[in-house]
Every structure is written in structure tokens, then in C-alpha cells.
Amino acid sequence: MDSAAVRTRAGEFPRSPGVYLFQDGEAVLYVGKAVDLRDRVRSYADPRSARIRRMVERARTIDVAVTDTETQALLLEANLIKRHQPTYNVRLKDDKSYPLVQLTDHEFPRIEVTRDPDDSATVYGPYTDVGRVETVVKALRETYGVRGCSDHKFAGRDRPCLDYDIGLCTAPCTGEISREGYLTDVTSVERFFEGETGVLADPVRRAMESASQERQFERAAHLRDRLSAVEAFHEGGGDAVVARDGRTVDVLGVAIEGDRATVARLRSENGKLVDRERHVLSTPDPADGEAGDGREEDGVAGVLAAFVPQYYAERPLPDALLVPERPDDGEVAAWLEREGVSLRVPGAGREATLVDLALKNARRRVGRSDEGGALAEALAGAVPSLPARIERIEGFDVSHAQGRSAVGSNVTFVDGSAEKGDYRRKKLDDRNDDYGNMYDLLRWRADRAVAGRDDRPDPDLLLVDGGEGQLAAAREALADAGWDVPAVGLAKREEVVVTPAGRFDWPGDAPHLHLLQRVRDEAHRFAVQYHQTLRDEVRTVLDDVPGVGPQTRKRLLRRFGSVENVRGASVEDLTSVAGVGAKTAETLKRRL
Incomplete structure (x- = not known):
């Protein structure tokens, strides 16, 4: 992207806190957080370092996720960096995370601040201020006496420890409190972490006022500071997620404009907000008679009734689903209930x-x-x-190595976003003929569509990676199969759009050009990925040589280029390859 494109894109963003992502197709190059997304992203129009300048030049698009607070943006940024491992971010190697609070799954639960919670524990967080967390946990222990000792120290005691003497624990280990009484205190602790601040703030405030009346001003000041920490604990979105006990929670939001609806999904896993995505749906015109069952298809409840079964039909269901309204189809709610999903409208x-x-x-x-x-x-x-608005585009590309391991890719984009569930790939006949390969790939897709053997809807536009030659081959295949779908090409070197009526050289910052570039680049990536997989799986005589496994075979072919070159290599050359010792080298010379 150039400076003008960055400024234009930044002008579309809100002046809100959130996270921004520079992307090259599906690859995330950089993740950052901002108090003001518009101002922060606009600053990249004039990068201050060569590294960031290279990143901006590589980027094709910029996307954002809005948050309520800067704290939430901080947490989401950290988790997106861990998930996507962006090239231009500084990434921690030790995989540490923000602190959590856990109540262990024990007859007498233990409270603990941790970064590595037990699988069976009840977990709260993550939090950004470890000092505040530790202050609150100590206050909870002084108020409710929940133990903090290890299970090893808890077992086999015959008298209370020092924590009992200083008021941090009620000593359930020696029966100083009954199990029922202890679990009542644990429930109060759970209520606090679930948002009921008064459970802890009220006792601390009473203690502060009592100390002040008794003229214990130093203790009153200490309790005042503690009360401030307690009251601030649930402010500002420090606890940015709701998942506990390792549960997954999906949160859906719906916005409707005209005949289009957008559903945003936030994802929480193991107590951390880890991802967000958006999906666009076309809502039917009531005049078309598609809403014959009496449902309000264009309302939020109707959109959710359509989205939830379609989206989760081939994806794992979360443990809980938070929505703004209940889907207006009772069967959807009943299905979720049967699958053990808690559907809630908070x-x-x-x-x-x-x-x-x-x-x-x-x-x-x-x-x-x-x-x-x-x-x-x-x-x-x-x-x-062409329709008045192009929503569904399929992209095609072929890849081979001088005619060997030839493959074709078929990717799908819907409303500008990759629809990976509709990706397809095909192994082609090995030949060094790009036009012939493109014909075969498009003929395969067209024949399946005409015969009704492809479960995907017809696209609004087909895009081939290439110029006049590739487009001509594609259009010939479509005509021979009798599939009437418009097609264009996008030449990589000149970034010129090729059509049956001529060529278009659009400005580099044109949004419709960026759309075609995203589709073209993804088709290329998908084809190359499949080609490399097949190329690496090709069986050679090296597979029959004792001591040569798949990794050693790959290193030999990478070093010498072909089996013939391996056959002609000296023992000294062979042993220069990692994993090939003198014995294996002699075996290779003898067997080849």
C-alpha cells in the first residue's frame, strides 16, 4: 500500500480504541493496538523506520477490531500476535500470558494467581495489572479465609499453619471450619469475580471506617488503598472475557443495512479473547416470497436463525453462545440445547x-x-x-514445476472475504502448458456445475491468474461446457485486468482492484501450497535405500536437484548433506 491508500483506509476507521491488522491476503503482517484507531493507522502513511515501511508496502489491506477500552485492545493484541505470529511484530518466545486467578477443583478449593491454570480449575481473567490482582486476592483471603497453600501442605496437617494465625485462612485442613462453611466463603469469592464488587468492597469499607473511628489512621489508609484497588478491579474491561473452566464462548452481534446483514463473532477460548471475524449475509426481499414460513427474515432474530445453523453446521459448537436476541426459529434453539450449548441473551x-x-x-x-x-x-x-453488485468471486490458478506435479486451485471470496469452506483443488495431468492446464481446470469446474455435482452456488465472476492467454483458455472451457459465467483475468506483472472487450489499467489504490488482487493472490498461494505438497510426496528410488527417510530424501533432492544428480555425486558430496553419514553414502552409491 502507498501513503495515499493508507490515509484513505484510515479515514474509514472510527476514533475508538481497538486493534488493527496489516494483511497481505490472508497472511497477517502486523498487529497493533490503538486508543484512536483512525489516528494510529493514519500515522503509518509516513513510517518512521525502514522495517515498518517494508511492512506497509507489502500490505494489501488493513482491518480493525473495535474494543470498549484500551485494556481490552491490549489483551486482544497479545492473543492475536500469539495466534497469527505476524512477521513484523516482536514476539515473545516463552509463550507467557497475562495473569489469571484460579479456584482449584478440590474438596477445599485453593485460590491462586497463575499464568498456567489447571485444566479442571475455575479460572477468571486474564488481567493486565498483576499487582492489583494480588492485592485483591489477599483481600479476599483476609475477608473469607480461602486457603492459598499447596495440596501437599494441606494434606496431613495436625495443627493450623501461620496463615491461620495472621487471618489469611480459616484452616479447613484441621477442621477449624466445616466444609459447608468453607464452601459458602468460596461461593462469595466466585460472586466477586463474576462481577459482584460489593461482596468484597463492603467488608473492606466497613473495616476502613472502623479503623478511622478507632484512630488507627495508618491501617485506615492501607484499607483505603485496598478499597480503591477492589473498586477498580472490574472497571475498564480488565476481565475482557467470560469463559471459565476452559469453556469456549462465542459472542454474536448483528447489523443490518438494506438487503445485507453483517454478523460479527467474537471468540473466547480458555479464558482469553482470541479472535474476531465478520460474515455478510444477503437477506431476501419479502416480495420474492422466500419468507413463506412467516418469519421476519430481515430482523436480527431472523438473521441469527439463518446464520447459526449455516455457520456451525460444519464447525465445532461453543459451550456458550451470547446473542442480542433469541433466533426466531425455535428449532435452532432446540438444536443448540440438544448439543449442550448454553444460548443466552444477556x-x-x-x-x-x-x-x-x-x-x-x-x-x-x-x-x-x-x-x-x-x-x-x-x-x-x-x-x-454481471449483476449490479459482485458478491461471490471464484479465483483460479495452476502451479507446476516444468510440467511435473501440476495442480489447480479454486478459491472463493464472498463480499471481499475468503470463504475457505468453499475452496477446492485438483491434480492435473503433468504437462508444461499453462494454457492447457487452465483449460482443464476451468472445464473441470464448469462440468461439475452444469451436471449439478458441485454443491456451491454459481459465482458472480470468475477470476483467472494470468493475461489474455489464460483468459482465452478459461473462456473456451466455459463455452465447451455450456456454463455461462463471466470471467476476467488479472496479469500479475502489470496488475492489468483483462476482459473479453479489452484491458483495464486501474489506479493502484482502487478498492475494486484490491478486491481482485486479494482473490488472485489467494488462488496463487493455495495452488503453490498444493503443488509443494505433491512435489514432496513424489516417490523416488531413494525411498528404497536403507537409512534414507523422507526428510533425508528431501534434503538430498534439495541439495542435488534430481535423483540423477544424487547418483553422480561423490561420497564426500553426499556426506555433506545433513543426516547422511559415511555408511548411508556408501549404500546410496551402491544402490543407485
């Missing part, structure tokens, strides 16, 4: 805040630049049979 508290946050991210999609509409308008007259 009215207040932290869960309601997360639904509001998902709604903010859904609204981010509504009103953004209409790449599909701009593309249809730019191609009008040059490509027949």
Missing part, C-alpha cells in the same frame, strides 16, 4: 458488554466501501451478464 453485566462489543464490530462492516459494487460498475459494458 441483559446486563460483562456478558451484555461483550454483545455490545460484537455489535460495534458488526457495524464496522456496514457502510464500508462497496468493493463489489465498484467492481461491477468498473466492468460494466466490458463483461456481459
Whole structure:
């Protein structure tokens, strides 16, 4: 991206806290956080270092996720960096995370601040201020006497330890408190972490006032500071997620504009907000008669009723699903209940805040630049049979190594985003003929569509990676199969769009060009990935040589280029390859 493109894209972002991602196709190059997304992203139009300048030049798109607070942005940034491992981020190697608080799964639960919680524990967090967490945990222990000792120290005691003497523990280990009484105190601790601040703030405030009345001013000041920490604990979104006990929670927000709806999904795993994504749905026109079952398809409840079964049909269900409204199809709710999913419409508290946050991210999609509409308008007259707005694009590319291991890729983008569930790939006949390979790939796709053997809907546009030759081969395949779908090409070197009526050289910052580039680059990546997989799986006579495994075979072929060159190599050359010793080298010379 150039400076003008960065400024233009930044102008579309809100002045809100959140996280921004520079992306090259599907690859995330850099993740950052911001108090003001618009100002922060705009600053990249004038990078201050060569490294960041290279990153900006590589980037094709910038995406953002809105958060309520800077703290939430900080936590989401850290988890997105761990998930995507962006090239241009500084990444921790020790995989440490923010502190959590756990109550262990024990007859007498233990409270502990940890970064590595037990699988069976009840977990709260993550939090950004470890000092505040430790202050609050100590206050909870002084108020409710929940133990902090290890299970080893807890077992086999015949008298209370020092924690009992100084008021940090009620000593359940020696029966100083009954199990029922202890678990009642543990429940109070759980209520605090679930957002009921008064459970701890009220006792601390009473103790502070008592100390002040007794003129114990030093203790009163200490309790005042503790009360401040307790009251601030649940403010500012420090606990950015709701998942506990290792559960997964999905949060959905819906925004509707005209005949399009955007659903934003936030994902929490093991107590951490780890991902966000948006999906666009087309809502049917009531005049079309598609809502014959009486449902309000264009309302939030109707959108959720359509989205939830379609999205989760081929994906793992979460343990809990937070939504702004219940889906208006009772069968959807019944299905979720049968699958053990807790469907909730939160009215207040932290869960309601997360639904509001998902709604903010859904609204981010509504009103953004209409790449599909701009593309249809730019191609009008040059490509027949185009709709007024291009929503579904399929991209095609072929890859081979001088005719060997030839493969074809078929990727799908819907409303500008990759629809990976609709990706397909095909192994082609080995031949060094790009045009012939493209014909075979498009003929395969077209034949399946015409015969009704492809479960995907017909796309609005086909995009081939290449110029006039590849497009001509693709259009010939479509004509021979009788599949009437418009097609264009995108030449990589000149970034020129090729159509049956001529060539288009659009400005480098045109959003409709960026859309085609994303599809083209993803088709290329997917094809190369499949080609490399097949190339590495090709069986050679090296597989029959004792002592030569798959990794050693790859290193030999990478070093010498072919089996013939391996056959002609000297023992000294062979032993220079990692994993090949003198004995294996002699065996190779003898067997080859």
C-alpha cells in the first residue's frame, strides 16, 4: 500500500480504541493496538523506520477490531500476535500470558494467581495489572479465609499453619471450619469475580471506617488503598472475557443495512479473547416470497436463525453462545440445547458488554466501501451478464514445476472475504502448458456445475491468474461446457485486468482492484501450497535405500536437484548433506 491508500483506509476507521491488522491476503503482517484507531493507522502513511515501511508496502489491506477500552485492545493484541505470529511484530518466545486467578477443583478449593491454570480449575481473567490482582486476592483471603497453600501442605496437617494465625485462612485442613462453611466463603469469592464488587468492597469499607473511628489512621489508609484497588478491579474491561473452566464462548452481534446483514463473532477460548471475524449475509426481499414460513427474515432474530445453523453446521459448537436476541426459529434453539450449548441473551453485566462489543464490530462492516459494487460498475459494458453488485468471486490458478506435479486451485471470496469452506483443488495431468492446464481446470469446474455435482452456488465472476492467454483458455472451457459465467483475468506483472472487450489499467489504490488482487493472490498461494505438497510426496528410488527417510530424501533432492544428480555425486558430496553419514553414502552409491 502507498501513503495515499493508507490515509484513505484510515479515514474509514472510527476514533475508538481497538486493534488493527496489516494483511497481505490472508497472511497477517502486523498487529497493533490503538486508543484512536483512525489516528494510529493514519500515522503509518509516513513510517518512521525502514522495517515498518517494508511492512506497509507489502500490505494489501488493513482491518480493525473495535474494543470498549484500551485494556481490552491490549489483551486482544497479545492473543492475536500469539495466534497469527505476524512477521513484523516482536514476539515473545516463552509463550507467557497475562495473569489469571484460579479456584482449584478440590474438596477445599485453593485460590491462586497463575499464568498456567489447571485444566479442571475455575479460572477468571486474564488481567493486565498483576499487582492489583494480588492485592485483591489477599483481600479476599483476609475477608473469607480461602486457603492459598499447596495440596501437599494441606494434606496431613495436625495443627493450623501461620496463615491461620495472621487471618489469611480459616484452616479447613484441621477442621477449624466445616466444609459447608468453607464452601459458602468460596461461593462469595466466585460472586466477586463474576462481577459482584460489593461482596468484597463492603467488608473492606466497613473495616476502613472502623479503623478511622478507632484512630488507627495508618491501617485506615492501607484499607483505603485496598478499597480503591477492589473498586477498580472490574472497571475498564480488565476481565475482557467470560469463559471459565476452559469453556469456549462465542459472542454474536448483528447489523443490518438494506438487503445485507453483517454478523460479527467474537471468540473466547480458555479464558482469553482470541479472535474476531465478520460474515455478510444477503437477506431476501419479502416480495420474492422466500419468507413463506412467516418469519421476519430481515430482523436480527431472523438473521441469527439463518446464520447459526449455516455457520456451525460444519464447525465445532461453543459451550456458550451470547446473542442480542433469541433466533426466531425455535428449532435452532432446540438444536443448540440438544448439543449442550448454553444460548443466552444477556441483559446486563460483562456478558451484555461483550454483545455490545460484537455489535460495534458488526457495524464496522456496514457502510464500508462497496468493493463489489465498484467492481461491477468498473466492468460494466466490458463483461456481459454481471449483476449490479459482485458478491461471490471464484479465483483460479495452476502451479507446476516444468510440467511435473501440476495442480489447480479454486478459491472463493464472498463480499471481499475468503470463504475457505468453499475452496477446492485438483491434480492435473503433468504437462508444461499453462494454457492447457487452465483449460482443464476451468472445464473441470464448469462440468461439475452444469451436471449439478458441485454443491456451491454459481459465482458472480470468475477470476483467472494470468493475461489474455489464460483468459482465452478459461473462456473456451466455459463455452465447451455450456456454463455461462463471466470471467476476467488479472496479469500479475502489470496488475492489468483483462476482459473479453479489452484491458483495464486501474489506479493502484482502487478498492475494486484490491478486491481482485486479494482473490488472485489467494488462488496463487493455495495452488503453490498444493503443488509443494505433491512435489514432496513424489516417490523416488531413494525411498528404497536403507537409512534414507523422507526428510533425508528431501534434503538430498534439495541439495542435488534430481535423483540423477544424487547418483553422480561423490561420497564426500553426499556426506555433506545433513543426516547422511559415511555408511548411508556408501549404500546410496551402491544402490543407485
